[in-house]
Amino acid sequence: MIYGAIEAGGTKFVCAVSDENLTILERVSIPTTTPEETMKEVFAFFDQHQPNAIGIGSFGPIDVNPLSETYGFITSTPKVAWQDYPFLNEMKKRYDIPFGWTTDVNAAAYGEMKKGAAVGKSSCMYITVGTGIGAGIVVDGKVIHGYGHPEAGHLLVRRHVEDTYEGTCPFHKDCLEGLAAGPAIGNRFETPAQNLPTDHKAWEIEAHYLAQALVSYTLTVSPEKIIFGGGVMKQKQLFPLIYKEFEKLMNGYVATPNLEDYIVPCQLEDNAGITGCLLLAEDALNNK
Amino acid sequence: MIYGAIEAGGTKFVCAVSDENLTILERVSIPTTTPEETMKEVFAFFDQHQPNAIGIGSFGPIDVNPLSETYGFITSTPKVAWQDYPFLNEMKKRYDIPFGWTTDVNAAAYGEMKKGAAVGKSSCMYITVGTGIGAGIVVDGKVIHGYGHPEAGHLLVRRHVEDTYEGTCPFHKDCLEGLAAGPAIGNRFETPAQNLPTDHKAWEIEAHYLAQALVSYTLTVSPEKIIFGGGVMKQKQLFPLIYKEFEKLMNGYVATPNLEDYIVPCQLEDNAGITGCLLLAEDALNNK
Numbered sequence: 001m002i003y004g005a006i007e008a009g010g011t012k013f014v015c016a017v018s019d020e021n022l023t024i025l026e027r028v029s030i031p032t033t034t035p036e037e038t039m040k041e042v043f044a045f046f047d048q049h050q051p052n053a054i055g056i057g058s059f060g061p062i063d064v065n066p067l068s069e070t071y072g073f074i075t076s077t078p079k080v081a082w083q084d085y086p087f088l089n090e091m092k093k094r095y096d097i098p099f100g101w102t103t104d105v106n107a108a109a110y111g112e113m114k115k116g117a118a119v120g121k122s123s124c125m126y127i128t129v130g131t132g133i134g135a136g137i138v139v140d141g142k143v144i145h146g147y148g149h150p151e152a153g154h155l156l157v158r159r160h161v162e163d164t165y166e167g168t169c170p171f172h173k174d175c176l177e178g179l180a181a182g183p184a185i186g187n188r189f190e191t192p193a194q195n196l197p198t199d200h201k202a203w204e205i206e207a208h209y210l211a212q213a214l215v216s217y218t219l220t221v222s223p224e225k226i227i228f229g230g231g232v233m234k235q236k237q238l239f240p241l242i243y244k245e246f247e248k249l250m251n252g253y254v255a256t257p258n259l260e261d262y263i264v265p266c267q268l269e270d271n272a273g274i275t276g277c278l279l280l281a282e283d284a285l286n287n288k
Numbered sequence: 289m290i291y292g293a294i295e296a297g298g299t300k301f302v303c304a305v306s307d308e309n310l311t312i313l314e315r316v317s318i319p320t321t322t323p324e325e326t327m328k329e330v331f332a333f334f335d336q337h338q339p340n341a342i343g344i345g346s347f348g349p350i351d352v353n354p355l356s357e358t359y360g361f362i363t364s365t366p367k368v369a370w371q372d373y374p375f376l377n378e379m380k381k382r383y384d385i386p387f388g389w390t391t392d393v394n395a396a397a398y399g400e401m402k403k404g405a406a407v408g409k410s411s412c413m414y415i416t417v418g419t420g421i422g423a424g425i426v427v428d429g430k431v432i433h434g435y436g437h438p439e440a441g442h443l444l445v446r447r448h449v450e451d452t453y454e455g456t457c458p459f460h461k462d463c464l465e466g467l468a469a470g471p472a473i474g475n476r477f478e479t480p481a482q483n484l485p486t487d488h489k490a491w492e493i494e495a496h497y498l499a500q501a502l503v504s505y506t507l508t509v510s511p512e513k514i515i516f517g518g519g520v521m522k523q524k525q526l527f528p529l530i531y532k533e534f535e536k537l538m539n540g541y542v543a544t545p546n547l548e549d550y551i552v553p554c555q556l557e558d559n560a561g562i563t564g565c566l567l568l569a570e571d572a573l574n575n576k
Contacts, residue, residue, distance in 0.1 A: 061542060061543075075543070076543075123434040123435075135508075137508075137509070139427050139428070139432055139434065140427070140428065140430060140432075142428060144427060144428075144509060144510070145510070146411040146427065146509055146510035146511045146512055147411075147510050147511065147512045147543075147544060147545060147550075148510045148542055148543055148544075149510060150507065150508055150509065150510055151507045151510075151541065151542050152507050152508045154507050154541055155504055155507055155508070156445075156446060156500060156503060156504060156537065157444075157446075158444060158445075158446055171539045171540065171541040172537075172539060172541065212444060215444060216443055216444060216504055216508070217508060219438065219439045219440050219442050219443055220423075220425075220438055220440045220443070220504070220505060220508045220509065221425070221432060221434055221438065221508065221509060222432070222433070222434035222435050222436045222437060222438055222439075223434045223435065224434055224435045249444065249460075251459045251460060252459065253439065253442055253459040253460065254349060254436055254439050254442075255349075255363070255364075255435075255436055256435060256436075257435060262435075
């Protein structure tokens with residue numbers, strides 16, 4: 001049995017195939033240009049390996065509602081060439097096999113739950129903080145899809161008292177992503193985020209926004225584990241600042257695990273998404 | 289087959305029994321005083337009817353984590369007599385039958401999904417706005433329990449620009465409950481909420497806070513339906529104000545159903561909770 005995986009990101013598509021133990025046999029990275037160009041290479045890869053099922057975790061927003069006419073589409077993405085692209089349909093036309101279909105961050109959350117930081121749990125949240133902020137959620141062992149999929153990176157947050165930066169989000173200006181994704185940190189201090197010293201004020205402000213979002217997520221879905229990925233979260237000095245701020249904002253209202261066990265870095269690092277996709281391929285085959 | 293239900297609220301316990309079609313055969317309302325007094329009457333009711341399973345929807349916070357030592361307890365409630373009360377254990381000691389156990393608002397969400405405003409959906413959110421604000425969530429046909437249960441009424445919100453009221457929440461001062469539950473509306477304008485005219489500024493401020501919370505919930509769990517219950521939501525002029533504000537805040541970022549179909553009043557009204565509890569009793573019996 002061969003499982004296939006596509007982690008479709010805004011800058012690159014990672015495609016992989018594994019054996020039935022989820023050991024990766026081969027992987028390629030394909031630049032995200034236009035559907036024509038990118039998908040040609042995706043097809044070439046899977047034509048060669050003939051997987052029995054493929055799990056897809058895609059950048060979005062995507063349509064995850066099986067009752068919708070545009071189920072399986074990438075929808076209102078700012079990447080113009082990919083707007084309204086019927087991704088899943090095109091894959092199904094090419095390969096008559098079962099597919100898993102979710103967001104890139106849901107796939108990463110699923111990967112971390114089954115093989116990473118949340119092994120043994122039945123719920124978790126995965127949050128990536130990089131050029132954008134995205135969140136995936138697993139509840140009761142399954143990725144969350146409701147009417148659509150979570151877009152929790154755009155949560156509305158309260159401003160840090162010392163922060164006057166207007167925010168970068170084209171939809172909401174100063175939502176979480178607008179104030180706390182990598183570009184916002186860089187713009188606020190006119191220095192790329194990774195060049196700011198670890199004791200810079202920037203990290204206190206960043207922790208304020210992230211902790212606020214985690215309090216909201218905890219109050220809303222109460223996951224057993226919150227897992228951070230993405231470039232910004234490589235700044236490990238953020239974690240203690242987030243614990244402190246989370247504690248202050250929650251003020252003992254609901255019980256959580258010890259914060260050091262509750263809010264953690266991802267374990268699978270760059271493999272979280274692809275692992276989740278392989279697991280979704282396995283599920284798709286078992287449920288077909 | 290007889291199903292039993294307990295909707296355990298902060299002011300009264302409603303107990304009911306139904307036949308297997310969920311038709312209620314008898315119900316009683318018992319004041320919430322101390323566990324000794326209240327539970328004596330609860331036991332008297334069920335001793336008489338001998339149900340085959342009982343579903344409990346309780347005020348909280350409660351412990352819903354089956355792995356916890358205090359599973360089935362009411363935990364840190366401000367009602368001192370009920371703090372750390374082993375509710376489910378006491379019921380199990382008395383009756384050797386299957387039990388369902390969740391929050392009052394989760395039970396109401398489940399009732400509305402199976403028999404009310406969200407029939408045919410697999411996910412929904414139920415929000416009650418009264419003396420407090422509570423929210424229950426059903427995802428993929430099941431009420432959400434993670435590490436704990438949702439307490440989404442305490443979401444941190446941004447202030448309405450004209451609102452200087454400090455907020456009533458003993459934990460967070462100006463969280464959603466602190467700014468938008470019935471007592472906050474009344475205190476802000478020194479007039480009981482129900483006496484304020486329908487075109488009073490109060491409702492615009494109220495809609496601002498509720499819409500903000502709904503945007504956060506939608507971005508986080510993307511339910512197929514959001515259902516409002518509780519005394520404050522009998523002010524029907526709130527609904528169009530909420531639609532307007534929701535639209536403004538979301539700014540087209542994620543697709544939702546038409547707002548008039550998405551954000552609706554509850555259908556079962558005062559029976560949502562008890563119906564959900566009966567359904568949980570039925571589930572408990574089927575899964576035992």
